[in-house]
Amino acid sequence: MSKQRLVIIGNGMAPGRMLEHLFEVSDAFEVTIFNAEPRVNYDRIMLSPVLSGEKTYTDIIIHGEGWYEERGITLHKGEKIVQIDRDERKVVSDKGTVAQYDRLVIATGSSPFIIPVPGSDLPGVLAYRDLDDTEGMIAASAKGGRAVVIGGGLLGLEAAAGLKLRGMEVTVIHLMPTLMERQLDTAAGYLLQRELEGRGIEVLCQANTKRIIGTDRVEGVELADGRIIDASLVVMAVGIRPNVKLAQEAGLAVNRGIVTDATMRTSDHSIYSVGECVEVGGMVYGLVAPLYRMAKVAAEHLAGPSKAEFVHAETPTKLKVTGVNLYSVGDFAEGPDREDIVLRDAARGSYKRVILKDNKIIGAVLYGDVADGGWYNEMLKSGEDVEGMRETLIFGQAYQGGASADPLAAVASLPDDAEICGCNGITKGQIMAAIRDKGLTSLAEVRAHTKASASCGTCTGLVENVMGLTLGDTFVIPQAAGMCPCTTHGHGEVRRLIRAKELKSIPAVMQELEWSTPEGCAKCRPALNYYLVCDWPGEYTDDQQSRFINERVHANIQKDGTYSVVPRMFGGLTTADELRAIADVADRYSIPTIKVTGGQRIDLLGVKKEDLIPVWKDLNDAGMISGAAYSKGLRTVKTCVGKDFCRFGTQDSMGLGVKLEKFLWGSWSPAKLKLAVTGCPRNCAEATCKDIGVICVDSGYEIVYGGAAGLHIQGTTKLGNVKTEDEVIEVIGAMTQMYREQGFYLERIYKWAERVGYDHIKDVILNDLEARKTYYDRFVYSQQFAQVDPWAERVAGAEAHEFSNMAEIKLEAAE
Amino acid sequence: MNAPLRNWVEIGSINDIPRQGARCVKNGEMTIAVFRTSDDRVFALEDKCPHKNGPLSQGIVHDGCVTCPLHNWVISLETGAAQGADEGQTASFPVKLDGQTVLLGL
Numbered sequence: 001m002s003k004q005r006l007v008i009i010g011n012g013m014a015p016g017r018m019l020e021h022l023f024e025v026s027d028a029f030e031v032t033i034f035n036a037e038p039r040v041n042y043d044r045i046m047l048s049p050v051l052s053g054e055k056t057y058t059d060i061i062i063h064g065e066g067w068y069e070e071r072g073i074t075l076h077k078g079e080k081i082v083q084i085d086r087d088e089r090k091v092v093s094d095k096g097t098v099a100q101y102d103r104l105v106i107a108t109g110s111s112p113f114i115i116p117v118p119g120s121d122l123p124g125v126l127a128y129r130d131l132d133d134t135e136g137m138i139a140a141s142a143k144g145g146r147a148v149v150i151g152g153g154l155l156g157l158e159a160a161a162g163l164k165l166r167g168m169e170v171t172v173i174h175l176m177p178t179l180m181e182r183q184l185d186t187a188a189g190y191l192l193q194r195e196l197e198g199r200g201i202e203v204l205c206q207a208n209t210k211r212i213i214g215t216d217r218v219e220g221v222e223l224a225d226g227r228i229i230d231a232s233l234v235v236m237a238v239g240i241r242p243n244v245k246l247a248q249e250a251g252l253a254v255n256r257g258i259v260t261d262a263t264m265r266t267s268d269h270s271i272y273s274v275g276e277c278v279e280v281g282g283m284v285y286g287l288v289a290p291l292y293r294m295a296k297v298a299a300e301h302l303a304g305p306s307k308a309e310f311v312h313a314e315t316p317t318k319l320k321v322t323g324v325n326l327y328s329v330g331d332f333a334e335g336p337d338r339e340d341i342v343l344r345d346a347a348r349g350s351y352k353r354v355i356l357k358d359n360k361i362i363g364a365v366l367y368g369d370v371a372d373g374g375w376y377n378e379m380l381k382s383g384e385d386v387e388g389m390r391e392t393l394i395f396g397q398a399y400q401g402g403a404s405a406d407p408l409a410a411v412a413s414l415p416d417d418a419e420i421c422g423c424n425g426i427t428k429g430q431i432m433a434a435i436r437d438k439g440l441t442s443l444a445e446v447r448a449h450t451k452a453s454a455s456c457g458t459c460t461g462l463v464e465n466v467m468g469l470t471l472g473d474t475f476v477i478p479q480a481a482g483m484c485p486c487t488t489h490g491h492g493e494v495r496r497l498i499r500a501k502e503l504k505s506i507p508a509v510m511q512e513l514e515w516s517t518p519e520g521c522a523k524c525r526p527a528l529n530y531y532l533v534c535d536w537p538g539e540y541t542d543d544q545q546s547r548f549i550n551e552r553v554h555a556n557i558q559k560d561g562t563y564s565v566v567p568r569m570f571g572g573l574t575t576a577d578e579l580r581a582i583a584d585v586a587d588r589y590s591i592p593t594i595k596v597t598g599g600q601r602i603d604l605l606g607v608k609k610e611d612l613i614p615v616w617k618d619l620n621d622a623g624m625i626s627g628a629a630y631s632k633g634l635r636t637v638k639t640c641v642g643k644d645f646c647r648f649g650t651q652d653s654m655g656l657g658v659k660l661e662k663f664l665w666g667s668w669s670p671a672k673l674k675l676a677v678t679g680c681p682r683n684c685a686e687a688t689c690k691d692i693g694v695i696c697v698d699s700g701y702e703i704v705y706g707g708a709a710g711l712h713i714q715g716t717t718k719l720g721n722v723k724t725e726d727e728v729i730e731v732i733g734a735m736t737q738m739y740r741e742q743g744f745y746l747e748r749i750y751k752w753a754e755r756v757g758y759d760h761i762k763d764v765i766l767n768d769l770e771a772r773k774t775y776y777d778r779f780v781y782s783q784q785f786a787q788v789d790p791w792a793e794r795v796a797g798a799e800a801h802e803f804s805n806m807a808e809i810k811l812e813a814a815e
Numbered sequence: 816m817n818a819p820l821r822n823w824v825e826i827g828s829i830n831d832i833p834r835q836g837a838r839c840v841k842n843g844e845m846t847i848a849v850f851r852t853s854d855d856r857v858f859a860l861e862d863k864c865p866h867k868n869g870p871l872s873q874g875i876v877h878d879g880c881v882t883c884p885l886h887n888w889v890i891s892l893e894t895g896a897a898q899g900a901d902e903g904q905t906a907s908f909p910v911k912l913d914g915q916t917v918l919l920g921l
Contacts, residue, residue: 448900519835519853521889522875522882545835549873549884557884561870806838806849807826809921 003030006302007091007099009081009246010107011035013044014275014291016062018105021299023071029302031073032099034091037130038078040064045288047134048321051162057131084250086268103270103302106258108243110276110286114236115150119212125234128159137235141166145232148172148221150209152179154319156237157192160201161321163233171202171229173209173221175238183317183328187344188351188367195324242277242284257284262309264298274298280310287315314363316377318370327373330363330380331355338362343394343500352394359387372396395496411465420462421452428466435470443467444485483744484523486515491744495531504536506543520546527745530632533668534740537782544799550630553802554790555612558605565604565615567624568665571639571657571677572600581622589615599636599674601627613803616791625665625789632746633668634675637661638686642679642696651696653679656725660694663729664736666787667779670743670752673736688716691749692732697721701728705735706750706758714750717758720766734772735765737779821909821920828915829857837872837881840919847908848872849917850881850892857910858892859919865890865903 006029008015041063049055068075079093090100112127114120126136141163149160152174164170178189193203208224212234220230242257253259253267257279264272274294276286300306316329332355343352350368354361360383364376375397386393416429434450447453453463467475482488503509506528525546532540550556555563582602586594593605607615639657643649657677677694678685687693689709693716695702700723704716722728743752753761764771832838832851840847846862848871862872869885880889889898895905909920
């Protein structure tokens, strides 16, 4: 049987994909392609990375020469079809080539729309459509100068970002009030504009181009309001028009595009059409996903009888500009029958909005954190009822139940002696044996019996997979490990929900977040108490029964049941009077041991519990307050002597240390917080292993953070330099507050910083003055409730039950 | 000792003990921790964790149990038995309420 002749006009992405599908299922065709561009098929959506220099043309080729040869395809490069003769079933090219067809596919694509203003035909005015345009822009950018991009849509902004990366000054002119108004709502458009402006791209919205100025080539752009912007390059990116002229001249049905039915067939049953030139179901498409679906439908019908039909689906939009994350899909216009769920994080510059109608997602706009875009789109497509997860929908998929795709396969393939828990050296075989022999069914049980994942916890997911493998369907692998066995919510999730749902008591948290135990446990209660203290200053009443004993009695319990008492010495400074009072207290209460601590203060060790209150009273009377040496909160600010006495000192490190400690004392934090201020880079105060350190230098102050010198030893990371003591205090207050708000309970500052990113913290606290001020203000607000001396409160009678026995029974009375 | 004989000793009012908290009673050399739950039940255990003698009276009280402040063993207030995978038991003592008055059976 001789092959049918298939002729394709155009060699873009849609016909390329169509041929891939066709050759998979049929070898019935002898294919001829006419391509007006002198090239093979390349990936047009990757032109932006080519423009920005992140990729080259050869990186984005889809089908090389060999691909056509292997399939016996005749490819006429650089030949444009000028006529379709439907009666004779042939096409004619501008070079006179004639090709007969049994089936014809028109894939002429679209052309950029050039606004018909004076000067739009000047050299130096380009569209942004194909590789020639891209190369034209790259060549123009080599000369430097200013580029004006007309059009603040997807293509225009990608062009603007690419030209900026190529070293040009760039101005974007956009007719509408906000950027990408067809894909983004005004809030996301605003964030995008701010991001682009932050990169040095000038953005002019509501700006109408009047004419393009220039004599031999472009010199500038004049706006309707009279403003003139100099330009050596103008890029028009205001939209596309389907190329329908050829089809129209051949007498095919044409509206905005070439009209096809759902099988991609035109009004002539021998002729199909795919790509941007098509109008199907009244719609014209410009994004690649629907074009690929057209390609598949057309291929199936060419190959033989098929029921495949093209169905409209919402296509998500993403901007291909490195470092800008935005995602939008569906319908996001406001309306009375619609509901919005919005989550904004001003400090992080992120914005999430999901639009619901009748409990179904009809649209989503994400900026910054776009990880859940695909998930929202899946639900949008399936029309799933989201009533049951409304409360947490906006937090994304990680905050919902349900398992992810086949995580078991990888674990199933591991041998029995594969180590699962590195900390405790527990193998897969040991865990499986323990589960079977002891009938374990929960992660907590597996931890208790095998110690697997009971230390650092990073292998928790693996252990759960081993459990899933051993127990089969009876074990549902949780999406994320809960903060304790009482809940499936992790710390981050609990913190977010406390704020989002305005939960202001431990019972409220447990009720709303569906705790599986009535009163929690010794793990979650102190964490929740801290989160509530931190998030609702002045509103939440500290729950003493949810604090560990040291914080409850404001002293460190020692192994013999006595306590240690440490008065605060701001910046490590004391006076003769204070020392005399400490000596008197030691004598009066027969305190056996007095030790100087590593944090530059004095520890009275071996105080009997019943003596605590009188000891505190005497110390209070001498002007001293609790040093909080027991707390998950501000401990000490260690200092060296600084410039007043030291010949190397550059600043007043002692004075600054005192100021910082007076500012910070009393604050609770996820874990203990220790600071140091050192007067010169010789670092006598050991600032570079503290949670937060200040190193005085001639020009001001270097702020460092994230050090550790306990079980784990780690040097600090530099945050940045500031000039004045006031700035030091503002930066440290702001960073402390950010850590207080984001840290997980018992997570030291270095762990938090590793989790959220040192760069991110620097961006927020050092570079974003507005965000810094916001955090600082919240810290200052919170401190008015926190700076109360717990000793004085207890001397005055608070929590008296903690410090005395309820009763004493004489031995003889028991008989 | 004659096992069945109980000597009920008055140790104070239930209001002396914080909800979800504990107070100590000295009985010669022994310390007894008297717990009050959030629903006003009262229990008494020797103030010694079966693990390493941690002071249970200083622990966090939840769901009829107390978590030892030293190593997080969870002990039943009713029986004194360690919960979960841990094995061990602390001596427990009967407690009666007469109105607000707490009576400890020794």
